[in-house]
Amino acid sequence: FQHKVLAGRRVLITAGPTFEPIDPVRGITNLSSGKMGYAVARAAREAGADVTLVSGPTALPTPHGVRRIDVLTAQQMHDVVMAGIEGQHVFIGVAAVADWRVANASDQKIKKAEGGGAPQLEFVQNADILATVAATTTLSGWPYCVGFAAESENLMAYGAAKREKKGIPLLVGNIGPQTFGQDENTIILFDETGPTLLPRADKLTLARQLVSEIAKRLERRSLL
Numbered sequence: 235f236q237h238k239v240l241a242g243r244r245v246l247i248t249a250g251p252t253f254e255p256i257d258p259v260r261g262i263t264n265l266s267s268g269k270m271g272y273a274v275a276r277a278a279r280e281a282g283a284d285v286t287l288v289s290g291p292t293a294l295p296t297p298h299g300v301r302r303i304d305v306l307t308a309q310q311m312h313d314v315v316m317a318g319i320e321g322q323h324v325f326i327g328v329a330a331v332a333d334w335r336v337a338n339a340s341d342q343k344i345k346k347a348e349g350g351g352a353p354q355l356e357f358v359q360n361a362d363i364l365a366t367v368a369a370t371t372t373l374s375g376w377p378y379c380v381g382f383a384a385e386s387e388n389l390m391a392y393g394a395a396k397r398e399k400k401g402i403p404l405l406v407g408n409i410g411p412q413t414f415g416q417d418e419n420t421i422i423l424f425d426e427t428g429p430t431l432l433p434r435a436d437k438l439t440l441a442r443q444l445v446s447e448i449a450k451r452l453e454r455r456s457l458l
């Protein structure tokens with residue numbers, strides 16, 4: 235589709251949902267299918283990158299030539315990412331990481347109580363993987379960090395703010411109402427120059443456009 239614009243680059247990508255256990259057979263997850271993250275992994279590989287995909291539970295095949303590491307929880311995803319981040323040129327957080335995990339998860343299957351009482355779950359916040367990686371960015375700008383945002387409203391205002399809050403150079407906003415599980419998407423790229431709309435297209439087309447936008451920015455950065 236394009237030249238190997240990411241040849242010689244190492245790219246680490248998170249994708250899919252996470253699964254936060256309640257007990258050994260139950261848990262909390264979300265509706266992320268992993269399609270966008272897998273499309274980005276495929277597009278980065280096509281562009282010549284060495285790609286590692288850290289994936290929550292999905293039903294998708296591994297893109298050709300991509301190294302895939304499966305995880306279940308946000309904590310596992312965080313640990314695998316941090317163990318592999320050194321030497322990466324690009325980090326792209328596409329995963330829908332659970333904001334909270336169950337603090338009082340049970341080692342054994344929770345039994346239904348006589349009399350209808352229900353378990354009381356407590357939650358604790360998970361680490362923000364993207365913000366953690368962004369905070370390790372070196373002076374020379376590695377790894378180049380890209381985030382995704384799925385806001386239900388007011389994406390234009392929140393997108394720019396989220397980019398700043400996470401401390402990342404590029405944030406990709408999904409235009410709602412519902413992109414999870416769909417084959418198509420409309421996205422807006424927020425960088426230091428403002429928003430750029432990528433019109434509605436299938437996720438692989440958008441992923442290829444995103445990869446070439448990232449490559450352009452890496453090239454500019456290398457010239458500085």
Ligand code: C5P
Nearest residue numbers: 327328329331361362363364381382383
């Ligand atoms: O803060 P919010 O969840 O809206 O930000 C979404 C972006 O942050 C995505 O790129 C997602 O992969 C990343 N993220 C993360 N770790 C978290 C929460 C979100 O890497 N715990």
